[in-house]
Amino acid sequence: AQRVTQPEKLLSVFKGAPVELKCNYSYSGSPELFWYVQYSRQRLQLLLRHISRESIKGFTADLNKGETSFHLKKPFAQEEDSAMYYCASTSYGGSQGNLIFGKGTKLSVKP
Amino acid sequence: EPEVTQTPSHQVTQMGQEVILRCVPISNHLYFYWYRQILGQKVEFLVSFYNNEISEKSEIFDDQFSVERPDGSNFTLKIRSTKLEDSAMYFCASTPSWSFNNEQFFGPGTRLTVL
Numbered sequence: 001a002q003r004v005t006q007p008e009k010l011l012s013v014f015k016g017a018p019v020e021l022k023c024n025y026s027y028s029g030s031p032e033l034f035w036y037v038q039y040s041r042q043r044l045q046l047l048l049r050h051i052s053r054e055s056i057k058g059f060t061a062d063l064n065k066g067e068t069s070f071h072l073k074k075p076f077a078q079e080e081d082s083a084m085y086y087c088a089s090t091s092y093g094g095s096q097g098n099l100i101f102g103k104g105t106k107l108s109v110k111p
Numbered sequence: 112e113p114e115v116t117q118t119p120s121h122q123v124t125q126m127g128q129e130v131i132l133r134c135v136p137i138s139n140h141l142y143f144y145w146y147r148q149i150l151g152q153k154v155e156f157l158v159s160f161y162n163n164e165i166s167e168k169s170e171i172f173d174d175q176f177s178v179e180r181p182d183g184s185n186f187t188l189k190i191r192s193t194k195l196e197d198s199a200m201y202f203c204a205s206t207p208s209w210s211f212n213n214e215q216f217f218g219p220g221t222r223l224t225v226l
Contacts, residue, residue, distance in 0.1 A: 034214075043115075044154075044202065044217040086154065097209055098144060098167060101154040 002027045004087050006102035013077050014110050021072040021105050023087030031089040033070040035061055038084040077109045113137045115218035117203050123224045124193055132188045132221045134203030143186045144204040193225045
């Protein structure tokens with residue numbers, strides 16, 4: 001079964017420090033991968049998706065098929081980056097695009 | 112900017128009672144989803160819906176659950192006889208078309224508490 005793993009429940013860094021939120025997936029084909037973010041008292045929203053190869057709010061994520069990873073990175077964390085981050089995937093295995101989520105990592109950026 | 116809305120924000124019910132959770136997807140969206148998140152656990156897919164029928168459902172979505180689009184705007188999730196373990200946050204999501212890399216737009220969620 002397809003699975004998304006986020007090994008860290010909580011990641012705490014100081015403002016200006018680099019951030020890396022880890023995500024690994026298990027799927028033998030070509031998954032589509034996403035990072036969703038949930039700021040305090042807000043709804044889940046898309047941060048970025050691997051197919052777009054974009055940088056959003058300074059965050060980037062590279063799909064590494066060899067390591068089956070899609071880690072989220074930012075060189076200099078800001079306090080407003082504090083939120084829950086969820087890695088998610090969809091698959092080509094007949095599903096209608098339903099998302100498979102990791103457990104989430106809470107990022108806390110201290111001043 | 113259009114958003115997915117969900118009502119109520121919090122529902123408290125007794126075990127064995129029926130509940131209906133309501134969602135209004137974004138108006139030109141065609142694909143609708145329900146997810147749930149038990150406290151401290153991951154967000155889990157329940158069901159997807161397109162063209163007035165279920166496209167896919169997970170193992171969680173058993174006979175106690177049903178979905179409906181009773182009119183052109185609402186999308187509802189019904190739990191026929193609630194159990195304690197149904198206590199969770201329920202999220203509705205929608206997307207304008209089907210693609211594996213489409214963004215899903217989420218509602219704010221309904222917190223269901225079963226006593």
